[in-house]
């Protein structure tokens with residue numbers, strides 16, 4: 001048999017793309033060299049937010065994805081722990097509060113449900129929060145999901161629609177025809193004949209790209225978290241410091257009054273509870289290649305920053321740390337695109353710190369692209385050709 | 395001990411209260427190693443971080459999938475080695491973790 005589409009990579013992006021293609025009636029193979037969700041999508045946090053997005057397309061995709069998550073939670077029989085917990089950004093200084101206010105105003109003007117809350121309201125919402133904070137941004141529609149269960153859910157629901165899954169399958173070559181059209185994916189489980197290939201390999205997308213001679217500019221950007229023991233409730237929403245924006249977007253020029261360790265590791269406080277009553281405390285962003293070992297000083301800095309905002313953490317036990325890598329693209333936009341040079345080859349990768357959030361909408365948009373339909377909204381900025389165009393004009 | 399000796403209703407992971415039957419179910423759903431089991435049914439995610447149950451999970455994997463112990467893998471070693479309050483961690487008392 002010849003598949004309509006072969007998806008490479010069974011993370012949050014690939015499983016969603018595969019599921020949405022099945023929904024459109026395509027025959028689909030999903031390949032991963034490991035287990036489902038063995039990459040970044042099981043080494044991350046669990047939130048889907050609009051409140052950490054840049055205004056414009058970034059927020060628009062986040063919002064569409066969060067809405068889509070809700071529909072999926074209602075229609076799937078596999079429970080991926082959809083939880084509308086809302087997100088609270090907290091500000092330490094007047095300067096941060098002013099920046100937060102203008103950000104929230106801009107988003108509200110675009111029609112998103114986001115507003116400034118004062119210190120008193122904030123403490124009612126989060127009684128264990130440090131009492132010297134000035135206020136924050138409240139986004140009630142932001143959600144959490146269990147990221148690896150999202151992958152399992154897409155796979156299980158996809159299987160009902162005929163999805164074929166090839167886990168622990170290694171690709172040796174992507175075979176192209178004489179006119180450079182995708183023809184087959186050669187693996188240790190045999191040749192998988194296919195009309196199209198979609199590269200959803202996250203931080204490893206450049207390796208898969210090389211198989212057809214492409215240079216895909218995605219880099220691993222490390223993150224790390226601490227996990228607490230199961231504990232009584234001390235946090236009711238996703239809570240982050242406004243400085244988080246700064247750690248994500250290098251362009252934001254903002255100095256915080258923090259220790260040198262926190263500065264060095266680019267640590268920005270964020271916290272959330274899990275369904276099992278553990279607390280996840282983060283986080284940091286750094287470039288360390290593919291090294292995902294836990295760094296002790298980073299752990300120290302994350303704990304220090306966490307206690308600044310939730311002093312009661314001092315007495316709660318940390319049971320584990322973990323680290324993962326985000327598929328980072330310099331312009332902070334993913335690639336969701338066909339590749340002109342190789343007919344039948346597509347890319348859906350490079351979602352950096354938003355791959356869980358953007359998983360449903362990416363799957364939906366990619367299925368529309370493959371079907372030759374008009375996409376829900378204009379995604380020309382996500383085209384792969386933007387990199388070659390940039391090179392040409394440079 | 396062979397995994398045949400582990401009855402379905404035995405609590406394998408006491409922290410998360412996961413039975414041998416649930417672990418066998420995770421294997422039927424596609425888990426092939428300790429980490430795959432953990433992600434599907436939380437065995438090893440509790441307070442002791444699999445220190446007690448990992449061996450049992452490995453044995454069940456060996457039995458169900460007819461594989462050797464090495465192939466069942468281990469959960470990734472991550473600090474801290476034992477639970478430590480965030481307060482101590484922040485003060486840098488983590489150097490011997």
Ligand SMILES: Cc1cc2nc3c(=O)[nH]c(=O)nc-3n(C[C@H](O)[C@H](O)[C@H](O)COP(=O)(O)OP(=O)(O)OC[C@H]3O[C@@H](n4cnc5c(N)ncnc54)[C@H](O)[C@@H]3O)c2cc1C
Pocket residue numbers: 008009010011012013014031032033034035036037038039040041042043044045046047048169170171200201202203204205207208221222223224225283323324325326327348349350351352353354355356357358
């Ligand atoms: C600490 C941390 C916290 C985060 N928190 C959040 C959050 O709260 N919300 C959010 O939205 N995002 C978050 N992210 C980002 C999120 O984890 C990623 O954006 C997302 O997981 C990327 O998904 P993916 O499917 O593109 O990649 P992956 O999940 O990495 O999937 C790629 C798959 O491709 C497979 N693969 C690779 N090479 C090959 C090959 N040659 N052949 C076959 N298969 C191959 C891999 O095995 C892997 O399973 C966080 C990331 C980190 C590190």
